Amino acid sequence: MFRTRRLAFASVAAAAATALVAGCASGTGGSSSGASGDTLTLWTHNAGNSAELDVVKKIIKDFNGSQGKYKVELQSFPQTDYNNSVVAAASARKLPCLLDVDGPNVANWAWGGYLAPIDVTGGQVPVEDQLASTVGTYQDKLYSFGFYDVALAFFARKSVLNEHGIRIPTMDKPWTKDEFDAGLAKLKKSGKFAYPLEMGTGGSGEWWPYAYSPQLQSFGGDLIDRNGYKTASGTLDGEESVQWGNWFQSLVTKGYMAKKSGADPNKDFLAGKSAIQWDGSWNATKNAEKLGDDLAIIPPVDFGKGPRIGGASWQWAMSSTCSNKEGAQEWLKFSRQTKYFVDYAKATSTIPATNEAATQIKDYQPGGEFAVLVQFAQKYATVRPATPAYPYISTEFQKAAQDILAGADPKNALGQAAKNIDNNLKTNNNYAG
CATH class of the missing domain: 3.40.190.10 (Periplasmic binding protein-like II)
Incomplete structure (x- = not known):
């Protein structure tokens, strides 16, 4: 159940909320569960950011081609509109199955009932191998993970x-x-x-x-x-x-x-x-x-x-209302391949979330021109308070x-x-x- 939002987010203007909810209802998937059969809707904030969006598209294409049971379909939003889109969609029970979330907001969205805990054990990259700042937890449960951070x-x-x-x-x-x-x-x-x-x-x-x-x-x-x-x-x-x-x-x-x-x-x-x-x-x-x-x-x-x-930067999560959580988690697990951590870092000039990925990028590997930035992220990063x-x-x-x-x-x-x-x-x- 979604909790009443009291002062946690700025209110969405009525006209904007109406437009956003209408967009959600007409988006791929078409159901309030974020899934239509074995087709899963995925939302991202990367509209207008072609470099990062191309990596998301690549992972979706690879996943869809790797098996015949599930199909992920993409809907992208400009970053300036994204959070309001999620809030409006949550109010209308129109959240997608998969969505990205800015790291500092994970606890709020989990508390608000937007997100469900995830289980990505079995993915190529263990969560414990990631930078702590690229993993989103709330009340000792894993809700999200990211492929990169910045310093x-x-x-x-x-x-x-x-x-x-x-x-x-x-x-x-x-x-x-x-x-x-x-x-x-x-x-x-x-x-x-x-x-x-x-x-x-x-x-x-x-x-x-x-x-x-x-x-x-x-x-x-x-x-x-x-x-x-x-x-x-x-x-x-x-x-x-x-x-x-x-x-x-x-x-x-x-x-x-x-x-x-x-x-x-x-x-x-x-x-x-x-x-x-x-x-x-x-x-x-x-x-x-x-x-x-x-x-x-x-x-x-x-x-x-x-x-x-x-x-903490942008991370991937699963909505609480997704009716096909097994499929959503299969996509999340599939995405956890070192090559995708590398792809994100190269496309966005960000710091990869794992040491293994960093060693495959010239600038970030030990002795690389920007290896010190990886060390900053490892040693100095302080996550913003994990509270709703x-x-x-x-x-x-x-x-x-x-x-x-x-x-x-x-x-x-x-x-x-x-x-x-x-x-x-x-x-x-x-x-x-």
Whole structure:
């Protein structure tokens, strides 16, 4: 049974919901179960992303050709519409059998009754061989898995850092907070950069908790108390979190970072407008092509509790209303072949979810140009809180962080966010059951 959605997702406009539900009803499969006989409908967010969509199509074609019992049929959506499409379809009992889900939303969708636990034992790649951030669990049950992840890193020009006497850090010895701040001060004083640091503050949505909550966690704070996921008060607005907020705000007040970055932060970095960029592995190839051996790929700063980056990307799951769960799980098992992990990584410039796949990709294998990014994902990735409250937490953190950069008192902004999250938890009985 689907639970009543209380504040977990933004409401879908009536006209949009009507259109989306109509689209679901007319989609391949045609039944509210997501299956018509042995034909299974599969939804993906990859419309408009031809590289990744082509891999999905390849797996479907290979699966359909490998046996005669089941047939998977594809329906793709633009990523901007996808989550609302799923929410609308769930309300109308029109979910497909197979669908992809952004990793941080797995717990919410499982709690809401959208997803069913999956059993993919017998697949070529054991789940335990994957990066932890590429596996979605809730209440100790497996609900999803992904083929890849991405990693955040600082990018800089070695020549610029050397020119200003700034040490190029390593995983064995990352920058400390004091060292990082001192480096930014030198770069600002040089007068060569309007803002020496670029952290993508013009972004929106999930970018904010993905990019900045790992820094908060490195200070020792967190988005919620993970011991039971029953309160954010004392954690999101605790002493360490407020220290992060003060530091985050100081980046703007000291002129190290723009309150709101430009439309293309990576383009600005490559043009020399900024000296250091906090960005994702998805731009590593572009940076290397432009900067060559001058490119420095730098681990996250250790603010006291170890370097951290965000973890979890898109993953595959099965709907709870699928009437042919055996067939859906057969497709999921079939997809778990190393060659497909490799295909995804090559097509999307992402980090493969297994070491075996990484060894088959030149840039990611040991000694490869971007092997360090694999190590970042393995060592530093911190999954966003695995609670059904996460979509609400994400929204509250984004608002608080934006307010802090706009000049709000960090303690008050984080305190209000913590109170709002606690009210949401109370309203939903701590998402029990």
